[in-house]
Amino acid sequence: MSGLRGQGDRARSHGVAVLGGGIAGMSVAAELAASGVERPVLLEAEPELSRHTTGRSAASYIPGHGPPPIRALIAASYDRFAAIAEDAGHPFLRPRPVLHVAHTAEEERTLREDVLPLGPVTELTVDEAVGRWPALRPEPLRAAAVVEDAMDADPIGLHQYFRQRFRALGGEIRTRAPVVGLGRAGSGYRVTTADGTALDADLVVLAAGAWTDRLLALAGAAPIGLTPYRRTIAIARIPPGAPVRHDDPFVVSVAERWYAKPEGQHLLVSPSEETPQEPGDARPDDLDVALALERVAEVTTLALRSVVTAWAGQRTFAPDRTLVVGDRPEHPGLHVFAGQGGSGIETAPAAAALAAAMILGEQTPADLRRHDVEAARYSIRRIL
Numbered sequence: 001m002s003g004l005r006g007q008g009d010r011a012r013s014h015g016v017a018v019l020g021g022g023i024a025g026m027s028v029a030a031e032l033a034a035s036g037v038e039r040p041v042l043l044e045a046e047p048e049l050s051r052h053t054t055g056r057s058a059a060s061y062i063p064g065h066g067p068p069p070i071r072a073l074i075a076a077s078y079d080r081f082a083a084i085a086e087d088a089g090h091p092f093l094r095p096r097p098v099l100h101v102a103h104t105a106e107e108e109r110t111l112r113e114d115v116l117p118l119g120p121v122t123e124l125t126v127d128e129a130v131g132r133w134p135a136l137r138p139e140p141l142r143a144a145a146v147v148e149d150a151m152d153a154d155p156i157g158l159h160q161y162f163r164q165r166f167r168a169l170g171g172e173i174r175t176r177a178p179v180v181g182l183g184r185a186g187s188g189y190r191v192t193t194a195d196g197t198a199l200d201a202d203l204v205v206l207a208a209g210a211w212t213d214r215l216l217a218l219a220g221a222a223p224i225g226l227t228p229y230r231r232t233i234a235i236a237r238i239p240p241g242a243p244v245r246h247d248d249p250f251v252v253s254v255a256e257r258w259y260a261k262p263e264g265q266h267l268l269v270s271p272s273e274e275t276p277q278e279p280g281d282a283r284p285d286d287l288d289v290a291l292a293l294e295r296v297a298e299v300t301t302l303a304l305r306s307v308v309t310a311w312a313g314q315r316t317f318a319p320d321r322t323l324v325v326g327d328r329p330e331h332p333g334l335h336v337f338a339g340q341g342g343s344g345i346e347t348a349p350a351a352a353a354l355a356a357a358m359i360l361g362e363q364t365p366a367d368l369r370r371h372d373v374e375a376a377r378y379s380i381r382r383i384l
C-alpha cells in the first residue's frame with residue numbers, strides 16, 4: 001500500500017494502527033513512525049505496556065540461537081543494538097558468555113553435532129568449564145562449550161527506547177484499549193476497542209504476541225497456527241558461601257532441561273519447559289519451580305531450596321518456529337508481526353526494521369541483507 005505518507009488531509013484516519021504494546025508492537029511502531037507514516041497509533045489492551053511476555057524474559061542475546069532465519073536476525077541486530085545505544089547514551093547489551101553443558105551421552109552428541117558447528121562456539125574441557133562456573137560439579141559433566149560474545153539484554157530499557165522514539169515522532173499510545181472488532185473500511189480497516197471507540201487506519205499491524213491469531217480471527221482471516229508455550233523463571237536464594245559470582249556465565253543445559261544465571265545476589269533458574277497453553281496471563285506452576293531448583297542442584301554444589309519470586313510467560317511460536325511478518329493477498333494491509341518465540345528481545349532491532357520495510361513494501365535494509373535477512377524467509381505467505 002502507498003498513500004500512507006503525506007496525506008495530512010485525511011485528518012481522522014491513521015496511517016497505521018499497531019495492535020499490541022510489547023516489544024514487537026512498540027519496536028515496529030517506532031520504525032514505521034521513523035519511515036514517515038502519518039498519525040501512527042498503538043493500542044494496548046492492558047493498563048501498562050510490557051505486562052506480558054516482554055516483561056518476563058530471561059533477557060539474553062545469544063548468537064547462534066534458534067533456527068537459521070532467527071540466527072540471521074540476531075546477528076543483524078548486533079550493530080543496530082550498538083547504534084541504538086549510541087543514540088540513547090545507554091548500552092542495551094552487556095557481555096555475559098553462554099556456557100553450554102552436557103551431562104549425558106546424548107547431550108554430548110547434541111553438543112558436538114548441533115551446537116559446536118554453529119560457529120561462535122568454542123569447546124571447553126571439563127576443568128575449563130568448572131573454571132568458568134565454579135558451582136558446577138566436575139564428575140557428572142561430560143562436555144561443554146562457550147559462546148563468548150553472548151550478552152545480557154535490557155528488554156525494558158529497549159522497549160522504553162522504542163516508546164520514546166515513537167512518541168517523539170508523533171506516535172499516539174492508547175492503553176486500556178483491547179481491540180474487539182476489526183473489519184474493512186474503504187481501502188483500510190476499522191479497529192474497534194472494548195469501550196466502543198472506533199478508528200480507521202490504512203494499515204493494521206497485529207503484534208499481539210500470543211493473541212495474534214485471535215485478532216486475525218476477528219478480521220475473518222485464517223490463523224497462522226501460533227502456539228503459546230509457557231516458560232517459568234524463578235529467582236533462587238543462593239546458600240551462604242556458595243561459589244557464585246555476579247559475572248558468572250549464563251549456563252544452559254544442552255538438552256534444554258534447565259538454565260541458570262546470576263540475578264543480583266540471587267540465581268535466575270528455569271526448567272526450560274514448553275507447556276502449550278491458550279493465550280493468557282501465564283502463572284508459574286510450583287512443580288516447574290521445584291524442577292528448576294532440583295535440576296540445577298543435581299549438577300552443581302548449590303543446595304537451592306527457596307525462591308525470592310517466580311513468574312511465567314508465554315513464548316509464542318509459528319509451526320516452523322520462525323517469525324511471521326506481512327499480509328496475505330486476500331487481506332491487503334492487514335499485517336502480522338508475530339511468532340517471536342524465545343527471541344523477541346535479541347532480534348528486536350533487526351526484526352522491527354525488517355517488518356517496517358515489508359509492511360511499507362520497501363526493500364529490506366542493506367545491513368540486514370548482509371546477514372541473509374531476506375523478506376521471503378519471514379513472510380506470512382510461506383504459511384499455507
Ligand SMILES: Cc1cc2nc3c(=O)[nH]c(=O)nc-3n(C[C@H](O)[C@H](O)[C@H](O)COP(=O)(O)OP(=O)(O)OC[C@H]3O[C@@H](n4cnc5c(N)ncnc54)[C@H](O)[C@@H]3O)c2cc1C
Nearest residue numbers: 020022023024045052053054058060179209313344345346
Ligand atoms: C521465560 C521467558 C524467557 C525468555 N527469554 C528470552 C531471552 O532471553 N531473549 C529473548 O530475546 N527473548 C526471550 N523471551 C521471548 C521474548 O520475551 C518474547 O519473544 C517477546 O517478549 C514477545 O514480545 P511481543 O511483543 O510479541 O509479546 P507481548 O510482550 O506478550 O506483547 C503482546 C501485547 O499484545 C497485547 N494484546 C493482546 N491482545 C490485544 C488486543 N485484543 N488489543 C490490544 N492489545 C492486545 C497484550 O496485552 C500484550 O501486551 C523469553 C520469554 C519468556 C516467557
